[in-house]
Amino acid sequence: MSVTYDSIHWAPQKKVYDKWMIGLMALYLVLFCGFQLVFFPEITPETLIIRATGTLAFLMLHIILCIGPLCRLDRRFLPLLYNRRHLGVATFLVSAIHGVFNTIQFHAFGNVNPLFSLLTSNTDFTSLQGFPFQILGLLSLIILFLMAATSHDFWLNRLSPRVWKTLHMSVYAAYAMLMMHVMLGVIQLEKSPVLIGITGLGLSLVVGLHLLSALAQLKTLRRAVPAKQAAASEAIPKDFVYACTVDDIPENCAKMLIIKNENIAIFKYDGKVSAVHNLCKHQNGPLSEGRIIDGCITCPWHGYQYLPENGQSPPPFTEKLHTYDVHIDGEKVYINPKPYPEGTSRPPAIIPNYLNPVKP
Amino acid sequence: MTIPLRRLHIFTWLSFAIVLPVLWWSAIQAIPDPVWQELIRSPLPLALPVIVKSKQNDQWAINFRSDSMNTRCQVEVLLKKPLTSPNSTLVIYSPTMPPFEVGKLSTRGLYRFEIVCTMLLQTNVVVALEDKITQNQIIQTSF
Amino acid sequence: MSEQEFYIGWKPEPPPQLAKLVRRFILTLLIAIPALALAIVYNQRGFASSTYDLGKPSTLDGTIYLHPAPFLVLAATGQQLLLVSPGKFGGEKSIETIEKKIGSGLDGKKVQATGILIYHDGKTILELEEAKLLSDQREPSAKPTPVNLGKVLLRGEITDPKCLLGTMQPAEGKPHLDCAVRCIAGGITPVLKVSNQLGDTEYYILSAVNGQSIQEALLPCVGQGVQICGTLYQHGDWLMLETTSGDIKKINKLSLNQGTMCQ
Numbered sequence: 040m041s042v043t044y045d046s047i048h049w050a051p052q053k054k055v056y057d058k059w060m061i062g063l064m065a066l067y068l069v070l071f072c073g074f075q076l077v078f079f080p081e082i083t084p085e086t087l088i089i090r091a092t093g094t095l096a097f098l099m100l101h102i103i104l105c106i107g108p109l110c111r112l113d114r115r116f117l118p119l120l121y122n123r124r125h126l127g128v129a130t131f132l133v134s135a136i137h138g139v140f141n142t143i144q145f146h147a148f149g150n151v152n153p154l155f156s157l158l159t160s161n162t163d164f165t166s167l168q169g170f171p172f173q174i175l176g177l178l179s180l181i182i183l184f185l186m187a188a189t190s191h192d193f194w195l196n197r198l199s200p201r202v203w204k205t206l207h208m209s210v211y212a213a214y215a216m217l218m219m220h221v222m223l224g225v226i227q228l229e230k231s232p233v234l235i236g237i238t239g240l241g242l243s244l245v246v247g248l249h250l251l252s253a254l255a256q257l258k259t260l261r262r263a264v265p266a267k268q269a270a271a272s273e274a275i276p277k278d279f280v281y282a283c284t285v286d287d288i289p290e291n292c293a294k295m296l297i298i299k300n301e302n303i304a305i306f307k308y309d310g311k312v313s314a315v316h317n318l319c320k321h322q323n324g325p326l327s328e329g330r331i332i333d334g335c336i337t338c339p340w341h342g343y344q345y346l347p348e349n350g351q352s353p354p355p356f357t358e359k360l361h362t363y364d365v366h367i368d369g370e371k372v373y374i375n376p377k378p379y380p381e382g383t384s385r386p387p388a389i390i391p392n393y394l395n396p397v398k399p
Numbered sequence: 400m401t402i403p404l405r406r407l408h409i410f411t412w413l414s415f416a417i418v419l420p421v422l423w424w425s426a427i428q429a430i431p432d433p434v435w436q437e438l439i440r441s442p443l444p445l446a447l448p449v450i451v452k453s454k455q456n457d458q459w460a461i462n463f464r465s466d467s468m469n470t471r472c473q474v475e476v477l478l479k480k481p482l483t484s485p486n487s488t489l490v491i492y493s494p495t496m497p498p499f500e501v502g503k504l505s506t507r508g509l510y511r512f513e514i515v516c517t518m519l520l521q522t523n524v525v526v527a528l529e530d531k532i533t534q535n536q537i538i539q540t541s542f
Numbered sequence: 543m544s545e546q547e548f549y550i551g552w553k554p555e556p557p558p559q560l561a562k563l564v565r566r567f568i569l570t571l572l573i574a575i576p577a578l579a580l581a582i583v584y585n586q587r588g589f590a591s592s593t594y595d596l597g598k599p600s601t602l603d604g605t606i607y608l609h610p611a612p613f614l615v616l617a618a619t620g621q622q623l624l625l626v627s628p629g630k631f632g633g634e635k636s637i638e639t640i641e642k643k644i645g646s647g648l649d650g651k652k653v654q655a656t657g658i659l660i661y662h663d664g665k666t667i668l669e670l671e672e673a674k675l676l677s678d679q680r681e682p683s684a685k686p687t688p689v690n691l692g693k694v695l696l697r698g699e700i701t702d703p704k705c706l707l708g709t710m711q712p713a714e715g716k717p718h719l720d721c722a723v724r725c726i727a728g729g730i731t732p733v734l735k736v737s738n739q740l741g742d743t744e745y746y747i748l749s750a751v752n753g754q755s756i757q758e759a760l761l762p763c764v765g766q767g768v769q770i771c772g773t774l775y776q777h778g779d780w781l782m783l784e785t786t787s788g789d790i791k792k793i794n795k796l797s798l799n800q801g802t803m804c805q
Contacts, residue, residue, distance in 0.1 A: 218423065237582065439781075
């Protein structure tokens, strides 16, 4: 969390993350070039750079795309998500080297501008065999550039988390185009079943993990809709709807609810229950998957914190969430889905017999 | 992630799970088959029937050929590997005659050149492939 | 997951249980990365042993001819070097520049040429940089006389010989298609690369009937399998296929053997 914009807010774990990222990238490049010089010493330096950076960028994009679903399937992978933006920027930089070298190698020093050449040398869009795969690479590079350029929290706040997240979801289109860039490009020449197999393995891994995660998310979304209850008794205030039972919410954790299109995280802590909007102000992370730590709701993605009673980040931070009224009747928790303005203090509902809970 | 975004996310990957493997498979089907073709070159002189001398290594095979009367002779070269020099001139050295530049070799394959038979019948004949641009000897075989 | 295992990125250390899983993930990458690098490199098809003598210019005496393609016929050996210019341009560009500089045409004249040699598989190209006129007299006798080898149908790939014989690896197929288009559009003499199943290769210079340029007509067919009908000539050291744009067909993958167009 930060109250000002630094170029990079260097938390210790970010430094460790980046050291490993750069180390592993260097390991791949050194090994790739080393193996090339051992097995194919005839390779030209330009081709070596093009192939080393192209394969590395494609590998990095696979890793990036696996991190999201891995975290949704097993939250122990969340440390990999924390600094994924640096991994994304590094992927763009490696891709850019690949793209620039390719453009110089194949399009520069000719009778037309290299970019014009890139766009016009092959226009056989109607044939899969002849499809101009470089255009797919260029479009992917533009997407990766837009993502890298807007990766900073400055742009996140300027664009709003919703727009920012939507823009950054275009990485999926970039992945699809890059897969076809590889398959309709170098694979058309190399043809090796092992290389084809590697692309197939990568595709299966990314698509498989995302499918598993999508199924898990569908389940979560279904569970977030409260079961229909018989008409509430007179003891229940007007406009309140049934949410769950007290026992449905783990201690110091939350349950996600979708009531009348409101996405709500309802937390249980210290014998109390409070409800806030489920989306973190930073990147719209799911607060319902967070924890109460040091008395604060803590986002699982980047550790942004909010007080459960008023949805405000503790000073000096300024982020604020919508809050909701909660009512407890026996074991049943009711919620009024009408949000209060962000940061509005609402008294938590007290769980009866919290110190001596009645066991069934 | 907002609920609409989350739904879009799920929908995207459900679609990708169908579309991407289909495109991937189609791209494999589009891989062009190799285009083989018998090479067409200038016809070689017909091989003379008698192999008088023959030697070979991993780079080339050389046959000295003649007719039954030793009135016509040939040197036959089978180039086994692509050449990596800017010029490849076949030269025959014999103890009693000046070096004889037989001809130029080009792509991998078979070559046949007419030579004078006195050259063939001598001992200590050396057949060399020389680069006349860089003045380097590329291959040499002694008979 | 206990509270102790909840991950907060801005804390100095991750919880031990999470750090353990991340370490395992990194260990997996440490094994996968070398394996992947090796598998990708080892399973490439390989590269030709072609040479581009970049930074090592050669000076050679010979006679320049512009038709049917720009050649330098070496005085010492009679070898015929195909001429190209620096960048993705045919030999005509350098020749025009030199002609303007010296104020005299070069076609058929003896020169001392300086340039970069490009060679592979017994074929040699000179990337012409400079030329000094040695004689202002035309020497038509040095020009090889073409020998007609008859009408043929050949299947192969149209590409540019400059990349193919030295400046690029690989210089064929889809990844190189755009570059070959650029080179041929820039005037580099196109060749048809033909290979047999034994791996032997021959390079046929493509020219239009009457020795005219055919570059523009070839562009849609570059970098892919084609079959070409034409008249084959032995033109000194090079084989030359004289054809028309109507006699060039892309090979459809599913109809490889329907090649009866050459009557």
